[in-house]
Amino acid sequence: MNSTSFEKKQCILCNKIGGILTCDGCQQAFCGKHVIEHRQQLNIELENIMQEHDLIQQDIRLSIDNDLLLKEIDKWEKESMKKIQLVAEQTRINLKQILENSNNQILKTCQDVASKLLSAREAENFSEIDLKRWIEQLNELKSQTKLLSMIHIVEDNKSPIYLIEIKQTNTVNTYTKNIELLSSSRRIEERFIEGNGLAIIEDGGLRIKHIDSDHKFIYFHGQKSYTDGCHTLKFKIEHSTSSYSTFIGICSSDINLRQIMYHLTVVVGWFNTTEVWQHGRCIRNTKFQGSKNDEIKTNDIIQLTIDCENKQIELFHERTNKKHTVIVDSNQTPLPWKILLALRRKNDCVKILQTCSAQSSLITFDDIISTTSISGVPVPNGYNRLNWQNVLVVNGINYYTPNTGYTTGVVSPPYLIFNGYGNPMAITNMATIINGFLFDKQGLILVPSVAFRDHSSTSNSLSSDWILYIQGWYYEENPFHALRMEKTLEVIIQKDLNQNRIKMFTADGKKREDVCIDGLNQEMCIRTDDDGHIKNSFTMTNQEIELFRQSGGYDDKILFQVSVLNRNLQAIGDIYLCDDHGITFMSDIDDTIRMMNVTSLIQTLINIFSREFKAVSGMADIYRYWERKYNATFTYLTGSPDQLYPFLKEFLDREHFPSGSTYMEHFKWRNANFLAYFMQSSGVKKIDILHMFLQNTYHRLFVLIGDIFQRDPDNYASIYAQYPNRIARIFIRKYKDDDNGQQRLETVFKDIPRTKWATFETGDDLPKDIYM
Known part of the structure; x- marks a missing residue:
């Protein structure tokens, strides 16, 4: 404060004159009383500034996570090195191939010229024309030799290796807005989208109804996948024929509905408040056992709460006002989860009343384009771990044409997304799922097998026990093999490639790994072989088979589960029951039911990988x-590789072929060239499988179906010679104008009655009556 001025002024607060002091800071005058208050106020503001300083210093310490940033840099370094090593290895291969091809061509030309020169000198039979031609050939050789020295490395500006740098961006306002949105609750809509039997899904997916006269379980999935948060759904039991007609629970979302059963380890839920199924175990709630009032009945309201954060589900019975909670082991029922309902009897009916969620997620697109960009740019695949097809993002606020739909369509400024060029857009999960098989770094494939x-x-009497066989594969992706094969196929077939098929075909088997087989009232652990194959056989009584039999159609089977020890990997497999009586159709696939053109390597590769x-x-x-x-x-x-079974299954299901056990070859990278593999004439394993079926069934008849393009006729003729009374018919596919093929069949089948075999295109x- 300055007190040297004798000019009397009014106090800025009370307007009194006299005893006035002027503040050097704000240049205002104060009386004796208020100058003390003003000084106190300045002290308070100083304290506030010091507190703010301390808070900022604390925030700096908390916000700068050196370890996290360093780990991100280390991760980028490792990933970049891996990409560089792959490209370097492929470039070495390409260089060696170029040099080898060029050297071979130059040496061959040089040897040809030398041979002609020597011959001409010995015969003394040449003219100026020959000399001129040889000089031109030598000049051409010099040019080709110079070309070898002109090979150089070209840097690709579109390389997948990107530089990184540390940037600081001002996103405080957006961040605050997003936090508010993320913490708010909102309603979501759950619906039934799929059932695995004779049932009706109506009212836009809100109601399910069992309409099959057979009293068998029909299972239904919801459309939502639950990964985090807490979600509550209400169901009304519109009709229940008995106390154990309805199952309500959850399962892992990547399980194929055709393979599901309530007693599998991936399932958790209730039949009634008195019976809980938890990871393959039935738990009786003795507290409510025998109480009719606690049974789930018609018109009851059931509330299911899915708590992903605490790994539990909760059933609330509104009529009885009772709550039941079950802990979910996420190692046995991996996230994300889906609701799973099962109805057992005809006219059983359930309806979804409402669903709500305690969490939602937000994608802002703020980090794709700058706030000044006005034109739509594609959303890149992988953004927020999703695949984006024909999805464009645009700055609707700064759009260059005012008063358009882009401007009015903005909800959370400044961006919105739209489908480009009026074509459909698709947003899908980044993980690739084909017919229930998840493709990631590691995975399991179970190929349908058989039980005899x-x-x-026993001799010829009916046995009460069964022998069950399983077959599968535990694999890990091999990016180097995939890259090498992709480059080779691009040169050979010159068409767009199906990278998922290449990724599966080039994967490596996980050898000598422990896997467990469960879901059948017994657990056993085995090890994969050197190729990663899962092979085992075990015995079950007929009573146990009947307990787990999936019947009601033409493909009686049981389901089992395989899981990898200490890893979150599970798969569901089928075992088809093949009894001593009945009839089995043994069908080849390639060029019999699926167009392949196995006589042409190029066409085979196109059909398989493109x-x-x-x-x-x-x-x-x-x-x-x-x-x-x-x-x-x-x-x-x-003879196709079992590495591609998921795509074969997708084909069989899409075309509605009957389901059944499947037997395939396996390609081994360590001892075979994949081009030679697809040109070989398979058949050894096929005939072994035919023998296995005939030797393990005493009275069953078989119909053999194949094609003329490889060894099917020879294999079937050999089998018929050993089991003439067990082979009902043989059908061979060939083209109608293939006279040479017909002559071949007449020779191969000379010992088989003509009424026993026929051809088709x-x-x-093919005849509807196979016995005609």
Whole structure:
């Protein structure tokens, strides 16, 4: 304060004159009383500033996580090195190939010229024209030699290796807005989207109804996947024929609905408040056992709460006002989860009343383009771990044409997304899922297998036990093999490639790894072989089989589960029951039911790694007809690699072929060239499988279906010679104008009655009555 001025002024606060002091800071005058108050106020503001300083210093310490940033840099370094090593290895291969091809060509030309020069000198038979031609050839050799020295490395500006730098961005306002949105609750809509039997899904997916006269369980999935947060759903039991007709619970979202059962380890839920199924175990709630009032009945309201954070689910019975909680082991039922309901009897009906969620997630697109950009740019695949197809983001606030739909469509400024060029857009999960199989760094594939009666201790009498076989593969992706194969196929077939098929075909088997088989009232652990294969057989009593039998159709089977020890990996497999009586259709796949053109390597590679699999016309229709008419089972045989089974299954399901056990070859990278593999004539394993089926069934008949393009006729003739009374018919696919093929069949089948075999080109050529 300055007190040297004698000019009397009014106090800025009370307007009194006299005893006035002027503040050097604010240049205002104060009386004796208020100058003290003003000084106190300045002290308070100083304290506030010091507190703010302390808070900022604390925030700095908390916000700068050196370890986290360093780890991100280390991660970028490792990933970049891995990419560089892959590119370097492929570049070495390309360089060696170029040098080898060039050297071979130059040496061959040089040897040809030398041979001609020597011959001409010895014969003394040449002219100026020959000399001129040889000089031109030598000059051409010099040019080619110079070309070798002109090989150099070209830097690709579009390389997947990106530089990183540390940047500081001002995103305080956006961040605060997003926090508010993330913490708010909102309603979400759950609906039923899929059932695995005769049932009706109506009212836009809100109501499910069992309409099958057979009293078997029909399972239903919801459309939502629950990964985090807490979610509550209400169901109304509109009709329940008995106390144990309805199952309510959850399962892992990546499980195929056709493979689901309430007693599998991936399932947790209730039949009633008195019976809980938790990871394959039935738990009786003795507290409510025998109480009719606690049973779930018609018109009851059931509330299901899915708590992903605490790994538990809760059932609330509104009529009885009772709550039941079950802990979920996420190692056995991995996230994300889906609701799972099952109805057992005809006319059982359940309806979704409402759903709510305690969490939502927000994608802002703020980090894709700058706030000044006005034109739409594509959302890149991988953004927020999603795949974006034909999705463009635009700054709707700064759009260059005012008063458009882009401007009015903005909800959270400044960005919005739209479908480009009026074409459909798609947003999907980044993980690739094909028919229930998840493709990630590691995975499990279970190929459908078979169970026979156990005749080891009986003669021709019916055994009460079964021998069950399983087959599968535990794999890990190999990016180097995938890159090398992709580059090779690009040169050979020159068409767009299906990278998912390449990724699976080039994966490595996880050798000598422990896996466990469960879901069948017994648990056993085995080790994979050197190729990563899962192979085992075990025995079950007929009583146990009946407990787990999935019947009601033509493909009686049981389901089992395989899981990898200490890893979050599970898969569900099928075992089809093949009893001593009945009829089985043993069908080849390639060029029998699926167009492959196995006689041409190029076309085979195109059909396997580029095109969508295409069915032979009419084959699925006649197979389904035979399945219904003869209550038949089906088994599929193919020389295709089992690495591609998920795509084969997708094809069989899409074309509606009958399901059944499947037997495939396996490609081994360590001892085979993949081009030679697809040119080999398979058949050794097929004939072994045929023998296995005939030797393990005493009275079952078989129909053999194949094609003329490889060894199917020879294999089938050999089998018929050993089991003439067990082979009902043989059908061979060939082109109608293939006279040479017909002559070959006449020779191969010379010892088989002509009424026992026939040819066809499409399914329409096959008889509906196989005994005619």
